[in-house]
């Protein structure tokens with residue numbers, strides 16, 4: 001019996017049993033009988049769910065299950081283990097399987113972990129619309145993002161996806177490289193200025209120092225998606241106290257309050273979010289309303305202007321039948337989806353290069369040979385950057401080892417199947433880029449190592465297989481009709497940001513043995529930021 005149904009059924013059953021006991025057998029009081037019956041019902045239910053159901057009645061009882069489970073919570077605590085997704089990698093490594101692993105959720109609820117490309121292709125490509133975001137996650141996101149591309153399902157999603165796809169064609173993305181370059185230069189100049197000030201105070205002749213790259217990356221990524229995607233100048237590189245950026249941070253930062261609200265939306269009833277005590281809900285809803293208001297005012301101004309640019313917003317506005325509400329929802333959706341994800345990837349790229357100084361030196365050499373001028377290369381920037389083997393290898397390898405969204409959760413919205421296994425409606429599925437991207441079955445014995453050369457062919461040109469036998473093995477952006485629509489945008493942005501960063505700074509760990517690890521509740525954001533030591537190499541940026 002599903003846990004949520006049991007929540008309501010068990011007390012009702014106990015009430016009926018208590019009434020029977022009182023009226024027909026004249027046993028004690030109603031409340032005494034009710035409590036007694038409830039305890040017995042819950043115990044029987046727990047025994048059935050935890051012991052009987054998984055082994056004898058579950059439709060997945062023939063599938064392998066990892067041994068390491070909690071007697072009450074089953075494998076459900078894996079969702080909260082840090083780094084997020086690592087528990088699923090452990091399950092994959094310790095359990096012989098043919099693409100599906102049966103996990104036990106709270107009180108024996110059925111869950112599946114998808115572990116090979118065939119299973120993933122069926123769930124993400126062939127039957128993508130049989131699986132949806134879990135209702136709780138979707139409700140929570142809808143409070144913030146409304147009904148944009150991320151939170152829409154079925155036909156509405158197909159229609160919106162078609163509308164948005166026009167902004168992400170190869171030609172459109174290629175045209176964005178010069179703007180990415182300009183913003184990347186702005187980032188390195190700002191960092192260099194801060195380092196110059198601290199070096200001056202210390203009387204050092206070198207311009208160097210420690211700084212939190214994660215913070216800088218977040219500011220740069222927000223400015224880029226704001227300005228290049230929507231023509232909206234946030235200027236957080238100049239002004240980190242920007243009001244909208246602060247409100248966004250209040251909503252999305254992994255604070256205890258936000259984690260509580262998220263947990264209540266995911267596991268509690270739909271209305272519970274509005275009744276959380278201590279003003280937590282009110283603060284959250286006020287910040288959300290503020291962000292939406294600012295966004296609506298911005299859209300009103302843009303609608304009144306004659307906009308000749310061809311950014312995401314103007315292309316969407318040019319289409320018929322797109323309401324103001326939808327424009328607000330899509331703007332918030334893309335600002336959110338395209339901001340922190342890229343910042344996380346840039347941060348891990350700088351960390352991996354600091355940890356592997358030899359690769360950093362090779363990359364810098366490649367960049368100096370191909371992008372000689374610090375003012376930006378002449379010629380076709382996109383073709384140059386996309387053809388550089390080490391640069392592409394470093395970015396693909398970063399995205400492989402540190403996928404910004406390490407786990408995606410889906411629930412079957414109808415009866416369906418994967419690899420010939422019957423999947424009833426309501427089954428929870430885990431699709432974990434973190435574990436697939438580190439699977440030794442797919443990537444070989446050195447799966448956990450940072451090896452940009454796996455993305456380079458023996459002829460010296462970049463490849464997309466990463467040395468595997470699969471055409472597109474990287475799961476970081478997922479696959480199929482619900483994959484990341486912004487992946488071309490993100491890769492182009494990262495190619496430019498990393499190229500400019502590596503040309504400008506020598507990057508090293510603050511302490512040689514430093515090991516950083518992801519700590520975000522939902523994302524792979526590094527726990528405690530990413531303090532690195534930078535030394536300015538390019539005097540032109542000072």
Ligand code: HEM
Pocket residue numbers: 149150161225229333334337338339341342345403404405408409476477478481482483484485486487489490
């Ligand atoms: C390194 C950077 C990025 C990563 C790793 C990433 C990853 C992902 C993933 C895993 C999903 C699927 C989420 C799910 O359904 O569970 C997704 C969806 C999405 N991403 Fe990205 N993303 C990145 C950058 C971007 C950028 C730059 C944009 C916008 C310009 C963007 C816009 C979106 C949108 C709108 C969706 C929803 C697509 C749909 O449901 O049809 N992302 N992204």
